[in-house]
Amino acid sequence: xxxxxxxxxxxxxxxxxxxxxxxxxxxxxxxxxxxxxxxxxxxxxxxxxxxxxxxxxxxxxxxxxxxxxxxxxxxxxxxxxxxxxxxxxxxxxxxxxxxxxxxxxxxxxxxxxxxxxxxxxxxxxxxxxxxxxxxxxxxxxxxxxxxxxxxxxxxxxxxxxxxxxxxxxxxxxxxxxxxxxxxxxxxxxxxxxxxxxxxxxxxxxxxxxxxxxxxxxxxxxxxxxxxxxxxxxxxxxxxxxxxxxxxxxx
Numbered sequence: 415x416x417x418x419x420x421x422x423x424x425x426x427x428x429x430x431x432x433x434x435x436x437x438x439x440x441x442x443x444x445x446x447x448x449x450x451x452x453x454x455x456x457x458x459x460x461x462x463x464x465x466x467x468x469x470x471x472x473x474x475x476x477x478x479x480x481x482x483x484x485x486x487x488x489x490x491x492x493x494x495x496x497x498x499x500x501x502x503x504x505x506x507x508x509x510x511x512x513x514x515x516x517x518x519x520x521x522x523x524x525x526x527x528x529x530x531x532x533x534x535x536x537x538x539x540x541x542x543x544x545x546x547x548x549x550x551x552x553x554x555x556x557x558x559x560x561x562x563x564x565x566x567x568x569x570x571x572x573x574x575x576x577x578x579x580x581x582x583x584x585x586x587x588x589x590x591x592x593x594x595x596x597x598x599x600x601x602x603x604x605x606x607x608x609x610x611x612x613x614x615x616x617x618x619x620x621x622x623x624x625x626x627x628x629x630x631x632x633x634x635x636x637x638x639x640x641x642x643x644x645x646x647x648x649x650x651x652x653x654x655x656x657x658x659x660x661x662x663x664x
Contacts, residue, residue: 487506607634
């Protein structure tokens with residue numbers, strides 16, 4: 415910085431009484447200490463994660479060092495569109511959920527399914543997406559499949575087909591009586607179940623885990639928002655915080 419610029423900067427500072435001490439420090443023997451302290455302060459400030467992209471399918475160029483998250487939406491998006499409204503639970507904020515997941519730094523893969531999608535067939539499609547990521551060099555430990563409601567049922571099919579304890583799964587409000595006795599949901603993987611206490615549609619996945627031959631590492635969390643199935647209709651910290659911790663293996 416030349417003398418002319420330095421004079422302008424310091425004059426501006428010293429015209430503000432509250433910064434008089436800063437002017438004196440910059441001309442004193444404490445300059446070094448001030449700069450060191452400022453450097454430590456900047457070093458201690460956390461740097462936010464760079465947001466990931468949102469894809470409808472596995473991208474043509476896969477980054478092996480990235481973390482990939484496949485999100486499977488609920489049935490209501492098949493029936494009523496990308497931002498549907500339920501008379502009981504309100505708006506399903508599908509795009510906002512995708513944005514929130516991508517803001518964590520993950521590359522998010524989420525396809526808007528057509529109405530009447532067969533969950534077994536789509537589960538096979540998701541299992542194939544995971545295999546394609548692994549074949550492209552992504553470690554299985556850096557891949558997560560997250561499903562809500564019908565999307566969770568699809569994730570269960572994918573889990574059974576992959577039969578890989580390294581892949582992470584999160585089932586959101588997905589279980590119920592329908593899982594009992596089914597051999598096509600013999601889940602396996604690193605699985606987290608999150609369900610809402612007031613939800614009559616998606617309940618505990620303990621029966622699912624109990625009947626699985628070898629479910630692998632699994633955990634279940636009950637949240638209590640009072641919002642029923644709609645607890646997962648929008649980005650809420652109650653389910654997002656444990657989801658991120660599980661996916662990021664914290």
